[in-house]
Amino acid sequence: DAGVIQSPRHEVTEMGQEVTLRCxxxxxxxxxxxxxxxxxxxxxxxIYFNNNVPIDDSGMPEDRFSAKMxxxxxxTLKIQPSEPRDSAVYFCASSSPGVGVGTDTxxxxxxTRLTVL
Amino acid sequence: xxxxxxxxIHITVxxxxxxxxxxxxxxxxxxxxxxxxQSPGQGLQLLLKYxxxxxxVQGIKGFEAEFKRSQSSFNLRKPSVHWSDAAEYFCAxxxxxxxxxxxxxxxxxxxxx
Numbered sequence: 649d650a651g652v653i654q655s656p657r658h659e660v661t662e663m664g665q666e667v668t669l670r671c672x673x674x675x676x677x678x679x680x681x682x683x684x685x686x687x688x689x690x691x692x693x694x695i696y697f698n699n700n701v702p703i704d705d706s707g708m709p710e711d712r713f714s715a716k717m718x719x720x721x722x723x724t725l726k727i728q729p730s731e732p733r734d735s736a737v738y739f740c741a742s743s744s745p746g747v748g749v750g751t752d753t754x755x756x757x758x759x760t761r762l763t764v765l
Numbered sequence: 766x767x768x769x770x771x772x773x774i775h776i777t778v779x780x781x782x783x784x785x786x787x788x789x790x791x792x793x794x795x796x797x798x799x800x801x802x803q804s805p806g807q808g809l810q811l812l813l814k815y816x817x818x819x820x821x822v823q824g825i826k827g828f829e830a831e832f833k834r835s836q837s838s839f840n841l842r843k844p845s846v847h848w849s850d851a852a853e854y855f856c857a858x859x860x861x862x863x864x865x866x867x868x869x870x871x872x873x874x875x876x877x878x
Contacts, residue, residue: 652808681865690868690870690871691809691855691868691871693865693868696865703865704865739808739809741808741809751797751814751816751859752859752866753799753811753814754809754811754866755811756808756809756810757808758806758807758808759807759808
């Protein structure tokens with residue numbers, strides 16, 4: 649099993665540029681999560697999908713952030729335009745329903761370290 | 766609303782010593798509780814989870830956790846810490862209103878020789 653795959657692993661860009669982060673969840677998982685991790689704010693849930701449908705995007709910080717899941721095996725998180733304060737590690741995680749709602753284990757990808765200059 | 770509190774931002778223990786990481790939760794019914802570990806430069810990995818039944822749960826890497834309803838706690842323990850256990854540990858509670866999991870702020874563990 650390849651696990652959750654994220655690309656790129658590292659991204660350095662300049663302020664104002666568009667950034668696209670990619671995620672391939674584990675095959676058969678039907679929930680996908682995007683998190684952001686910083687020293688100051690810890691681990692923040694940005695958005696999550698269930699069966700490719702966005703369920704809760706209340707964690708998305710601003711309109712500059714958008715996420716899509718066009719099919720069960722691919723998701724993107726886009727930042728346009730990027731700003732220095734977006735610098736963080738972005739994680740994608742996937743899960744399949746456990747024995748009941750709220751019981752699912754999340755499997756995390758290795759993360760994308762984003763630096764906006 | 767559900768919440769998770771990890772009172773210790775960081776803890777330092779000597780290699781071979783025992784470890785206990787604290788976690789308190791807030792939830793009205795029986796919670797679904799998790800401990801995850803994040804090694805440097807990596808994503809989070811599940812250590813163990815509790816849904817029901819025996820309140821002492823065994824996990825990977827020699828870790829265990831005990832659910833205490835009366836104290837609203839789910840503390841993580843290990844009898845003898847190894848240098849490779851140095852990492853950040855996250856307690857989490859399952860969200861029964863959907864598929865979201867609420868994570869604590871994390872406790873960073875340092876292991877000294």
